[in-house]
Amino acid sequence: MKKRLLTVLSLVLAFSLVLTACGGGDSAEGNKTPDSGQTDSGKETTGEGELVTEGVIPAPDASLNPEAAVNRKDTAILGITDPSGIFNPLYAESTYDVYLVESIFAQLLTINKDGTFSPFMADYKVSDDNKTFTFTLKDAKFSDGKPVTAEDVAFTITALYDKDYDGPSDVMQYAPLVGAKEYKEGKATSIAGIKVIDPKTIEFTNTEVKVLALNVFGGTGILPKHVYGAAYKQGNMSGMKDLFAKPVGAGAYKLEKYLPGQEVRLVANENYFMGAPKIKNLIYKTTTEETRMQLLQTGETDFDDPSVSKDQMEEIKNIGFLDSVLNPTNGYGYIAFNNKDPKFADKKVRQALTFGLDRKQIVDTVYQGYADVVNIPQSKVSWAYTDEVEKYEFNLDKAKTLLDEAGWKVGADGIREKDGKKFKINFSATTPNVVNEAIIPIAQKNYKDLGIEFVADQMDFNAMLDKYNKGNYDMLFLAAGLTPDPQDSEGTFRTGGSQNKTGYSNPKVDELLKKSGSTLDVEERKGIFKEIYQQINEDLPMMFVYQRRDLFTINHRIQGFDISPYRRFTNDLATIQIQ
Amino acid sequence: MKQYAIRRILQIIPTIIGVSIVLFGVFAMAPGNFVDSKQTISDARKAELKEKFGLDKPVHERYFIWAKNTIQGDLGMSTQHQQPVTTVMNRYMWNSFIIAAIVLVLSWTIAIFVGVYSAIRQYSFFDGIITFLVFALMSLPSFFIGLLAIKFFAVDMKWAPVGGMYTTGSNATGMAKVWDLVQHMWLPVSVLTALSVGGLTRYFRTSMLEVVRQDYIRTARAKGVKPSTVIFKHALRNALLPAITLLGMEIPALFSGAMITEQVFNWPGIGKINLAALQSRDYFLLMGFTMFLAALTLVGNFVSDMLYRIADPRVRMK
Numbered sequence: 041m042k043k044r045l046l047t048v049l050s051l052v053l054a055f056s057l058v059l060t061a062c063g064g065g066d067s068a069e070g071n072k073t074p075d076s077g078q079t080d081s082g083k084e085t086t087g088e089g090e091l092v093t094e095g096v097i098p099a100p101d102a103s104l105n106p107e108a109a110v111n112r113k114d115t116a117i118l119g120i121t122d123p124s125g126i127f128n129p130l131y132a133e134s135t136y137d138v139y140l141v142e143s144i145f146a147q148l149l150t151i152n153k154d155g156t157f158s159p160f161m162a163d164y165k166v167s168d169d170n171k172t173f174t175f176t177l178k179d180a181k182f183s184d185g186k187p188v189t190a191e192d193v194a195f196t197i198t199a200l201y202d203k204d205y206d207g208p209s210d211v212m213q214y215a216p217l218v219g220a221k222e223y224k225e226g227k228a229t230s231i232a233g234i235k236v237i238d239p240k241t242i243e244f245t246n247t248e249v250k251v252l253a254l255n256v257f258g259g260t261g262i263l264p265k266h267v268y269g270a271a272y273k274q275g276n277m278s279g280m281k282d283l284f285a286k287p288v289g290a291g292a293y294k295l296e297k298y299l300p301g302q303e304v305r306l307v308a309n310e311n312y313f314m315g316a317p318k319i320k321n322l323i324y325k326t327t328t329e330e331t332r333m334q335l336l337q338t339g340e341t342d343f344d345d346p347s348v349s350k351d352q353m354e355e356i357k358n359i360g361f362l363d364s365v366l367n368p369t370n371g372y373g374y375i376a377f378n379n380k381d382p383k384f385a386d387k388k389v390r391q392a393l394t395f396g397l398d399r400k401q402i403v404d405t406v407y408q409g410y411a412d413v414v415n416i417p418q419s420k421v422s423w424a425y426t427d428e429v430e431k432y433e434f435n436l437d438k439a440k441t442l443l444d445e446a447g448w449k450v451g452a453d454g455i456r457e458k459d460g461k462k463f464k465i466n467f468s469a470t471t472p473n474v475v476n477e478a479i480i481p482i483a484q485k486n487y488k489d490l491g492i493e494f495v496a497d498q499m500d501f502n503a504m505l506d507k508y509n510k511g512n513y514d515m516l517f518l519a520a521g522l523t524p525d526p527q528d529s530e531g532t533f534r535t536g537g538s539q540n541k542t543g544y545s546n547p548k549v550d551e552l553l554k555k556s557g558s559t560l561d562v563e564e565r566k567g568i569f570k571e572i573y574q575q576i577n578e579d580l581p582m583m584f585v586y587q588r589r590d591l592f593t594i595n596h597r598i599q600g601f602d603i604s605p606y607r608r609f610t611n612d613l614a615t616i617q618i619q
Numbered sequence: 620m621k622q623y624a625i626r627r628i629l630q631i632i633p634t635i636i637g638v639s640i641v642l643f644g645v646f647a648m649a650p651g652n653f654v655d656s657k658q659t660i661s662d663a664r665k666a667e668l669k670e671k672f673g674l675d676k677p678v679h680e681r682y683f684i685w686a687k688n689t690i691q692g693d694l695g696m697s698t699q700h701q702q703p704v705t706t707v708m709n710r711y712m713w714n715s716f717i718i719a720a721i722v723l724v725l726s727w728t729i730a731i732f733v734g735v736y737s738a739i740r741q742y743s744f745f746d747g748i749i750t751f752l753v754f755a756l757m758s759l760p761s762f763f764i765g766l767l768a769i770k771f772f773a774v775d776m777k778w779a780p781v782g783g784m785y786t787t788g789s790n791a792t793g794m795a796k797v798w799d800l801v802q803h804m805w806l807p808v809s810v811l812t813a814l815s816v817g818g819l820t821r822y823f824r825t826s827m828l829e830v831v832r833q834d835y836i837r838t839a840r841a842k843g844v845k846p847s848t849v850i851f852k853h854a855l856r857n858a859l860l861p862a863i864t865l866l867g868m869e870i871p872a873l874f875s876g877a878m879i880t881e882q883v884f885n886w887p888g889i890g891k892i893n894l895a896a897l898q899s900r901d902y903f904l905l906m907g908f909t910m911f912l913a914a915l916t917l918v919g920n921f922v923s924d925m926l927y928r929i930a931d932p933r934v935r936m937k
Contacts, residue, residue: 117787122891124700125710131701206671210660281701300710301887303787325787330766330883334774334781341787502651502900509655520658531661538661 091409093589097353097364102596104360109339109595113618114320116598119327119335119344122301127287128280129261130199131207140304140324142610144183145261145289146313148175148193149254154423155524155606156562157254161188161290161313164258170249170560173257177240180313182264183294188313190242194234195265195272197244197257198223201231204277209260213538215253218245226275249558251527251565264288292317292614301326318617319598332593336362342595343609348588350408356593365592367605368421371521372414373475375583378513380543383463388446390580394432396439396490397483403586405478411588416573417520417529419587421605423562424526424569429577439490448491456491464493468507468516471498475585476517508541517585524606526569527557533576544581620928620935627924631917638913639906643685646905647678653698653900672698685906695903699896704907707892714784715876715888721808723869726816733816734823735858739850741828749820757817761810765883768810779806782885807884811877822865827858860931867923871915 123136132141150160162175180188200211201220212220219232233245244257267288271279285298290313293306304324308317327335327344333352335341337359346352348366356362377384377393384390399413415432418425448456448463456463465487469476480496487494499507507513522528530553531539535546549572556568592603600616603609654668669675673684688695694704737746773781780786785799830836831854839849876890889908896904927934 115788122887126701204671206668208657208660210664213661213664281696284701299785299887301714301892302784305788321788323788325783326885326887328782328882328885330762331769331782331885334769335885338774338777338781340781500650501898502649502656505656506650528659531659538663539658 091350092366093410094366094368097356097366099361099363099596100357101360105595105597106337106339106361109342109597112339112342115323116319116321116343116616116618117323117325117341119325119332119341121328122326123304123324125298125300126284127295127298127304128284129263129289130196130205130209130280131284133208136324139608139610141261141287142291142608143293143306143322143324143613144287144291144295145263146180146188146291147259147261148177149258150611151259151524151606151608153604153607154421156423157258160258161262162193162258164254166560170558171247172243172245173253174237174241174243175257177242178313180290181311182267182288182290183309183311184264184267184288185311186264186266187239188262188264188290189239190236191239192262192265193242194236195269196260196263197234198231199263199272199277199280200256200260202272202277203275206277209256211256215244215250215256216247218247223274229274249560251557251560252523252525255523255525261289261291264290293322312614314614317614322613333359336593336595339595342598343592345590345592348407348410348591350410352591353410361596363594363596365594365601365603366410366589367592367603368412368419369588369590370419370523370605371519372417372419372587373517373519373585374417375479375515375517375585376508376513376542377515377580377582378511378543379545379581380511381514383458383461384514386446387579388442389448390583391432391578392439392442392446392490393487393492394580394583395435395442397486397583398434399432399583399585400434402475402478402482405482406474407586407588411586414584414587416577417522417532417582417584418526418569418573419522419605422522422524422526424566424573426570426573428570429574434486436486436489443490450491454491455493462493463491464495466514467494467496468504468513469496469498470501470504470517473517475519479517511541511543526565527553530557533572533581542581544579546575546579549575549579623928624925627921631921634917635910635914639686639689639910640682642909642913643682643906644678646900646902647681649900651900653902656900685903689907689910694907697896697901697904699899699901699904704904707904708889708908708911711876711887711889711892712874714886715880715890716873718804718807718811718880718886718888719873719877721804722811722815723873725808725812726819727866729812729816730819730823731855731859734820735827735850735855737820738824738827738831749824753817753820756813759814761814761879762883764814765807765810765879768806769883772806779803782883784887807880807886810884811880814879823858823862826861827854830854830858833857856930860927863923863926863930867919867926868916870919870922871912874915875912 120136120139123140124134126132126134126137127140127144129141129145132138146161148160148162149157149164152158161180162177164173164175166173175193177188177190177193182188199205200207200209201217201224203224203226217231217233219228222228223231233247235243235245237243244253246253268280268283271277271283287295290309292309292312292314294309295304296307297305299305303326306322306324308320308322310316325335325341327341329347332341332344332346333355336344353364356364377390379385403411403413412420415429416426443456446458448458451457451462467480467483469480476496484494484496504516508516508518520532531537533544533549534540534553535544535550552568552572552575556565556572559565590605592601592609594601597619598616599619601609601612603612652674654665654672654674657665660668666675673681676684685695696702697704697707700707733749737749740746769781772778780803782803784803785791785796786803789799791799831850836849836854839853840846844853874889876888876893878890878894880886881888881891893905893908895901896908
């Protein structure tokens with residue numbers, strides 16, 4: 041009996057220990073209350089507790105900066121998710137590899153805050169028929185001291201069209217150069233559409249007008265032919281992969297050491313054509329979501345991109361010495377309708393389902409104010425954006441009317457039916473996913489009020505994508521990325537477009553997309569895109585849900601970043617400095 | 620003995636082939652692949668890439684190609700890292716190994732001593748305390764306790780860095796480098812040991828309790844053998860026998876990486892890489908790494924069987 045008692049006692053004790061451990065956690069959080077009280081008193085500067093969801097929020101008290109960071113005089117440590125070690129402009133795919141590529145390699149053009157291009161390592165002009173692009177190189181050197189020539193540019197771009205190229209770029213789609221097909225098939229030893237005129241001038245000629253071609257020619261980091269030349273012979277690019285961890289480029293920094301999973305060390309490129317960077321050492325350190333904030337707090341990193349939430353922003357404010365930059369994300373979340381499914385074929389049904397879903401509630405649940413409900417597939421900072429569209433504000437009555445008009449009548453059991461078929465939606469939901477966790481309960485409730493049964497199937501991301509690609513779904517949630525040029529959405533909304541998995545088809549939109557793709561005049565394209573977005577907003581091939589925020593948190597001691605949704609922080613690496 | 624060893628080794632071959640077929644089938648049947656998951660490329664480009672990677676071929680054909688290359692020592696290219704699978708494994712696996720090995724040695728040593736001690740003092744005050752601690756440690760949620768430890772020891776007290784393996788940007792070599800490693804390692808090692816020592820202690824305690832009740836222990840005691848000799852020479856050796864099996868199973872765990880070390884303590888291990896490979900359907904990396912673990916499991920099994928025969932004459936008789 042006594043023994044039994046002892047066991048029970050120890051169990052109880054064990055429990056209480058766990059509880060005190062939790063309590064310890066709480067009191068640890070509680071320790072911060074005085075701090076937050078102090079910052080609260082300084083709250084007047086940021087208005088009456090109004091949520092700032094965009095722009096730069098400066099550090100409230102830079103003097104709190106920890107010694108670890110202050111003592112690091114010639115080194116900046118940027119925390120990022122682990123890159124895969126693909127330090128090559130032709131092959132880098134993840135955002136984090138791209139950061140490294142943009143630090144080490146330089147491109148011919150640079151992107152402006154509004155998403156348009158400006159000359160960078162080269163000036164450019166476009167021919168009257170919009171098919172030929174001529175680039176004139178400035179005096180620039182690679183980090184090994186050799187000059188950047190038109191031959192290097194030709195070499196780099198040619199490699200993208202090789203038969204053996206298996207990187208992420210799909211250049212034939214965006215920049216079909218004259219003779220590229222022949223080169224790919226091995227019928228020619230060079231691409232006829234790439235012409236080196238002199239060591240400083242190069243010309244690219246496409247077979248048709250493509251507005252996204254500038255992305256390819258101007259947005260690809262230039263490889264030095266004298267370094268990579270031996271690794272690439274027509275039809276065999278395997279040598280390139282051996283050079284991923286030994287990159288040489290003309291960018292602001294050069295690679296010193298790569299420690300997989302830990303850090304990538306860069307040193308200033310003294311030969312950088314815009315002038316040597318002001319910070320001598322730049323280190324990209326691998327961080328995880330779990331401890332990004334702690335690393336910033338102890339000064340072990342100077343920069344990171346933690347997820348956005350109210351708590352996180354509060355924490356940043358409490359830490360005191362961190363500047364934050366909040367930008368609208370280049371992308372949007374949407375709920376796709378299977379347009380080929382008879383029940384979604386009528387646009388009135390799609391409109392009803394949009395009116396009948398409280399999107400604002402979903403978005404606020406997930407992003408706590410750090411996201412907007414959207415109604416077109418475009419970022420609000422784009423030149424192509426328009427808000428002269430239907431807002432589809434939550435309205436159950438309107439939704440009911442539309443469903444009635446579409447012929448879906450409420451049946452005896454309260455579920456709508458048409459031609460003897462009940463209205464039931466199977467929602468393919470990836471898990472774990474915070475957005476789906478909000479969509480499912482809210483949609484179930486809202487749609488029940490409309491007389492529609494909403495059932496969620498939980499699955500892994502790839503399984504969902506597989507259903508999407510095969511058109512084997514009713515509705516599903518996905519997020520799409522946006523590029524600076526709106527033409528990119530052609531694949532999603534054109535009839536038979538490569539990313540058009542909703543089965544959407546509207547000849548008017550097809551025609552307009554074609555028109556916007558064959559002119560480079562921004563003013564003219566603005567008008568065309570307004571029409572496109574208005575039509576898409578009316579047709580709703582998919583329900584547009586939100587545009588969220590990206591957060592960059594930067595130690596106040598590093599100054600000079602000018603980050604905007606289109607212009608990445610890597611553009612500022614040469615000019616940032618340590619205070 | 621030798622004959623038995625050879626027979627066992629020969630048995631491993633069909634097992635490993637069977638395992639590889641099952642694994643390949645499972646991975647291939649999982650919906651989606653690494654080409655279809657790229658959302659920005661055209662269908663024509665997708666078809667091109669599928670042809671290049673051999674994804675357009677039927678599964679059995681793909682298996683035989685993979686098997687042929689693997690036998691020749693070529694595990695293929697990881698699609699995520701664009702590097703040979705062996706290179707990727709080599710980059711991350713040893714980091715996982717070093718921390719797992721230290722935790723293994725520590726947790727086993729502690730567990731054996733504590734387990735034995737609480738067994739011979741069963742129901743004593745000490746045993747009660749141990750039982751209490753063991754259950755407390757076992758019931759701790761690992762991620763939470765990891766983050767809490769970071770909050771206390773790294774952020775508040777600054778006794779340890781927040782995470783990672785070496786100081787960022789450090790060029791230390793030799794002993795200075797080892798010292799740097801120790802400073803980064805003590806916190807994750809302590810947390811991991813605390814989390815794993817609980818179960819093991821219970822295991823050794825039970826095993827020891829069973830042995831001390833055996834007749835031969837009573838005989839030894841009756842003969843007047845010193846109590847410490849009875850426990851450490853006669854009892855402990857027998858109590859440790861079942862642990863051989865356990866140890867054999869720990870071998871693959873040494874290399875597989877632990878999520879908590881990597882996510883919370885930012886350790887550059889292979890667990891995260893493997894999970895990402897699964898999510899992105901990086902078939903070759905998945906196959907290579909999983910087969911490596913499968914092979915280690917079989918080897919661990921083999922080794923523990925052999926050790927049994929050496930340690931326990933009763934097994935040899937059968």
